[in-house]
Structures are given as structure tokens and as C-alpha cells.
Amino acid sequence: MKFSRKIESCSLSPIRKFLPAELAARAAGRTVHHLNIGQPDIETPQAFFDAVRDFGDRVLAYAPSPGVEVYLDAVRDYYATLDASLERGDILATYGGSEALQLLFSCILDEGDEVLAAEPYYPNYHTFIRTAGATIRPIPTHAENGYRYASREQIEPLINERTRAILVTNPGNPTGVVLSREEQRLLLDIAKEHDLFLISDEVYRELVYGGETPGTMLSFPDGAEHVAVVDSVSKRFSATGARVGALISRNQELIHHALKICQGRLCAATLDQVGAAALYRAMTPEYAAAIRQEYQRRRDAVVEGLRKIPGVRFSVPEGAFYLMATLPVDDAEKLQYFLLEEFEDRGETVMYAPGEGFYATPGLGRSEIRIAYVTNPAELRRAVELLGLGIRAYQAKCARAEKHAS
Ligand SMILES: Cc1ncc(COP(=O)(O)O)c(C=O)c1O
CATH class of the missing domain: 3.90.1150.10 (Aspartate Aminotransferase, domain 1)
Structure with missing residues (x-):
């Protein structure tokens, strides 16, 4: 075949x-x-299991395609604590961060397009970007300078007419590099100047050692059109088996297109979203x-x-x-x-x-x-x-x- x-x-x-x-x-x-x-x-926080146990519906029904309200509201309220003002409609519940990535790439990439990503990168990016018809154009980084990559000199020469997005992982897998607020700002400026999406995979957000947590890309008020964030309960809530994540963007056109695929796959798992809502509420300092x-x-x-x-x-x-x-x-x-x-x-x-x-x-x-x-x-x-x-x-x-x- x-x-x-x-x-x-x-x-x-x-x-x-x-x-x-x-x-x-x-x-x-x-x-x-x-x-x-x-x-x-x-251990996964007990709140997850309590919420699932207390689920009262007699029928385990499909969830709405964008996600169950308790989950979307919990995600929105959590982001408010990070100075990111979101509406429920800016969030789509997904099967982990993995599905959020696949949705994004399906919506923004055509055959022959390119995505800039610091190399080494999370290997599944390659799979998801290739199956959307595009390729990764790597931004080379080196252990000697802590794998830093957020500078105009490193990024701008790699941008061409096929470039559609800059993809960052912050904090980084596999290098552990953490973007400073200034570096985040610079990346957004570059994305805006070249009319690119800035995809920020923040599934490790709270895991930063010895410094300030960088905050979310969603908190830049002028990033509404360009920024899309990938989130997930897998890592920082130790809930990899819940398979719940989120695609978040204030770009309503992007959400509209992604919703077509969400409706095609009907919904993310209802009960797991209920449990995940409790996890976001449990993210205290x-x-x-x-x-x-x-x-x-x-x-x-x-x-x-x-x-x-x-x-x-x-x-x-x-x-x-x-x-x-x-x-x-x-x-x-x-x-x-x-x-x-x-x-x-x-x-x-x-x-x-x-x-x-x-x-x-x-x-x-x-x-x-x-x-x-x-x-x-x-x-x-x-x-x-x-x-x-x-x-x-x-x-x-x-x-x-x-x-x-x-
Ligand atoms: C950087 C990064 N993004 C996304 C994911 C996807 O995780 P999940 O689908 O479990 O949310 C992972 C998993 O290892 C990851 O390391």
C-alpha cells in the first residue's frame, strides 16, 4: 500500500x-x-479524583466541542492570576497539549510552509508539523551559552516567504531554557513585524528554578492576533493520563478554524475535563x-x-x-x-x-x-x-x- x-x-x-x-x-x-x-x-492532586467522584450526571455524555464550562472557566480564572485577561471563547479544551499543537498546525500550515523552532526541540513537533505538510526551520542553539536563541540576529535571517510561525517552548523541553520577559517581548515584536503566529508551548510553566517565572505570552495586550498558547495538565499537575490540555488564543479567527476540527472530533473527554477544572483551581502559589x-x-x-x-x-x-x-x-x-x-x-x-x-x-x-x-x-x-x-x-x-x- x-x-x-x-x-x-x-x-x-x-x-x-x-x-x-x-x-x-x-x-x-x-x-x-x-x-x-x-x-x-x-501524586496527582486529590482534587482531581474528588471532582471525578462527585460527578453527578447519570449519563456520561459528549461534552460541548469547545469544552465543558467548568473547565473553560477554571482555565480562564487561572490565567487571570497571570495577568492574562481571557474570555471563555478564547479557550478550546483539547486532548492534552498534543492535540492543541496538532490543531494549531492544521489551521495555519500549508504544504511547503515553515515553522521556526529552537533546535534541539521536542521531537513530536516534527511529527505534527510534517503531517500538516510543513517543516521545521531550526534556530541553532548551543549548550555553551545555555541554549539561548531569542535574538534578532539568530531569528530574522531564517525568516522567508514560507515562514508561518515561531514556535517556542517555555520553559524548554529538552534544554530547560527559560525565556526572560524581555526575550518573550522581543519574540512577539518579531512575530508582529513579520506577521507570523507566535506559538508558545507553556506546559511546564511553573517549573522554573532560581528565578522569576516568565509569565505567559498571553499577558501581552498587543499579542491578541499573533499569540497562541498550548497548555496541559500533564506535567505540572502530574496528570499525564487525564489527556486534557488547551489551545488558547484571543485570535477569534484562529479559534473559529480550530473549532471546525474540534467539532469533527466531537469533544475532549468529559470526565477528565471536570477533573482538570479542579486542578487549575488547585494551582495556588x-x-x-x-x-x-x-x-x-x-x-x-x-x-x-x-x-x-x-x-x-x-x-x-x-x-x-x-x-x-x-x-x-x-x-x-x-x-x-x-x-x-x-x-x-x-x-x-x-x-x-x-x-x-x-x-x-x-x-x-x-x-x-x-x-x-x-x-x-x-x-x-x-x-x-x-x-x-x-x-x-x-x-x-x-x-x-x-x-x-x-
Ligand atoms: C513541550 C511539550 N509540549 C507538549 C507536550 C504534550 O503533552 P500532553 O499531550 O501530555 O499535554 C509535551 C509532552 O511531553 C511536551 O514536552
């Missing part, structure tokens, strides 16, 4: 594709530690401070462990719960298979996400990995220790093979 060129130019997610090798390692009796996937182990503090402890555990591994280079992340690291190996994907298929220490091994899938530029990221620091510090310390031991074993194996060949 023939498949579309669009889908054939996509790959399986570097975060999930090692599952078969992981299952084989488990079947062989080994314990696999996870640094690969952004699945937090912090105390809750935000508590999760921030916990993830900072986790980040610090990983940073401390990585500093002990010879030859590993990285920039300390400012936000979200990820870190990109360059390893002293030729190919991080080969190392991952070695770790799952050949290596163990006391019956244990480790997984991460190899870096190549986070880049559009061919050849980049091969020695890099993304680490998700979402489990408790003791677990993370052991996982990073295993990474160090695994690298040493892999290097010894490569050295033996080289000696044998010469």
Missing part, C-alpha cells in the same frame, strides 16, 4: 521507540531505570512552590551525578524537568542498545532518550542524550550512576573492538 510522503518522513519517537529492547531486558530479569520519559511520579522545590532537588541530584562522569558536558537547566548532555561516545543510540542488551550492574540498567531525534539538522545530536528528571533523587542518583558505569563499559568494548580490528 502507498503511504503519504508526510508520514514516511517521520520517525518513531526517540522517547518511546526502545520499548521492545526494554521489555526484553525486563524479561531477562533486569531492572530498568528510567531517564527517558517525562512521566512524573509526584503554595502548590507551585512545592512542585518547583521538588523538581529542583531532582535536577540537582542529576547535575551532581553527571559531574562525576568523565567527559560528560551539559548546561544546568533553568526550568522544565529535562537536561541535554553530550556523552563521550560516538553514538548515544548504540550506547542505549548496549545498555539494554548487554550491560548490567547488580541486575540493573538505565534508559534515556538519544539526542538525534531532537534535531532537524542531519548529523547533530548523535552523542547527546535527553534526561528527564522526574523520579525521586535517590532513584535518579542510581540511574545516573548506572549511566556512568555503562559509558565506561561501552568505551572498553569499543576499545577492544578497535584493537581487534587493527
Whole structure:
């Protein structure tokens, strides 16, 4: 059968594709530690489960296509605390941030269009943008300067007649870079001057360490036409299985077009939206401070462990719960298979996400990995220790093979 060129130019997610090798390692009796996937182990706030339990309807009916009112109102009221004044009609309930991204790209992209995004980026952006017919034009960034990219010099030369949007992740996955308020302002100015959408994926919003949280792009009063925000309860509410997110924009034309697809897919899950409404109401300064503090402890555990591994280079992340690291190996994907298929220490091994899938530029990221620091510090310390031991074993194996060949 023939498949579309669009889908054939996509790959399986570097975060999930090692599952078969992981299952084989488990079947062989080994314990696999996870640094690969952004699945937090912090408990989902009880408010979610209470709201679902108290749901009184006798029929679990379709929700309205834009979302259930309690959810839309809770999202609106939460944004009011961030100085973003929204109407219920500016918000569409979606299946996670993932569907919000897909809706956006379906509405604004045509075949051959381009979206600017800082590289390395969240790999699923590639899949969603490619299946909408367009491509990512990467804004190169580097660990040496903390992966910063918000400057005219870096962005404007990449804009051409096919550019439709600037896509930012703030705080960033996979680099942990956090845009300052001034950088957010500059990006909006550039988007406005070149008549581009500014898509701001803010699913990690409250997770910023040691500095001011940058606020939302929605709070710039003059951004109404250009700004679209992607939000989700997955990460900062530890509710990845709820599959509830939001596409938010004061551009009513955009919402109107996105609603066509929302009506086509009927609605997002009714009960999960009811639970998610309670989560947005539970985002108090105390809750935000508590999760921030916990993830900072986790980040610090990983940073401390990585500093002990010879030859590993990285920039300390400012936000979200990820870190990109360059390893002293030729190919991080080969190392991952070695770790799952050949290596163990006391019956244990480790997984991460190899870096190549986070880049559009061919050849980049091969020695890099993304680490998700979402489990408790003791677990993370052991996982990073295993990474160090695994690298040493892999290097010894490569050295033996080289000696044998010469
Ligand atoms: C930057 C970013 N955006 C969006 C998502 C989508 O998450 P969800 O669909 O669970 O909201 C993720 C998930 O890892 C992410 O890292």
C-alpha cells in the first residue's frame, strides 16, 4: 500500500521507540531505570479524583466541542492570576497539549510552509508539523551559552516567504531554557513585524528554578492576533493520563478554524475535563512552590551525578524537568542498545532518550542524550550512576573492538 510522503518522513519517537529492547531486558530479569520519559511520579492532586467522584450526571455524555464550562472557566480564572485577561471563547479544551499543537498546525500550515523552532526541540513537533505538510526551520542553539536563541540576529535571517510561525517552548523541553520577559517581548515584536503566529508551548510553566517565572505570552495586550498558547495538565499537575490540555488564543479567527476540527472530533473527554477544572483551581502559589522545590532537588541530584562522569558536558537547566548532555561516545543510540542488551550492574540498567531525534539538522545530536528528571533523587542518583558505569563499559568494548580490528 502507498503511504503519504508526510508520514514516511517521520520517525518513531526517540522517547518511546526502545520499548521492545526494554521489555526484553525486563524479561531477562533486569531492572530498568528510567531517564527517558517525562512521566512524573509526584501524586496527582486529590482534587482531581474528588471532582471525578462527585460527578453527578447519570449519563456520561459528549461534552460541548469547545469544552465543558467548568473547565473553560477554571482555565480562564487561572490565567487571570497571570495577568492574562481571557474570555471563555478564547479557550478550546483539547486532548492534552498534543492535540492543541496538532490543531494549531492544521489551521495555519500549508504544504511547503515553515515553522521556526529552537533546535534541539521536542521531537513530536516534527511529527505534527510534517503531517500538516510543513517543516521545521531550526534556530541553532548551543549548550555553551545555555541554549539561548531569542535574538534578532539568530531569528530574522531564517525568516522567508514560507515562514508561518515561531514556535517556542517555555520553559524548554529538552534544554530547560527559560525565556526572560524581555526575550518573550522581543519574540512577539518579531512575530508582529513579520506577521507570523507566535506559538508558545507553556506546559511546564511553573517549573522554573532560581528565578522569576516568565509569565505567559498571553499577558501581552498587543499579542491578541499573533499569540497562541498550548497548555496541559500533564506535567505540572502530574496528570499525564487525564489527556486534557488547551489551545488558547484571543485570535477569534484562529479559534473559529480550530473549532471546525474540534467539532469533527466531537469533544475532549468529559470526565477528565471536570477533573482538570479542579486542578487549575488547585494551582495556588503554595502548590507551585512545592512542585518547583521538588523538581529542583531532582535536577540537582542529576547535575551532581553527571559531574562525576568523565567527559560528560551539559548546561544546568533553568526550568522544565529535562537536561541535554553530550556523552563521550560516538553514538548515544548504540550506547542505549548496549545498555539494554548487554550491560548490567547488580541486575540493573538505565534508559534515556538519544539526542538525534531532537534535531532537524542531519548529523547533530548523535552523542547527546535527553534526561528527564522526574523520579525521586535517590532513584535518579542510581540511574545516573548506572549511566556512568555503562559509558565506561561501552568505551572498553569499543576499545577492544578497535584493537581487534587493527
Ligand atoms: C513541550 C511539550 N509540549 C507538549 C507536550 C504534550 O503533552 P500532553 O499531550 O501530555 O499535554 C509535551 C509532552 O511531553 C511536551 O514536552
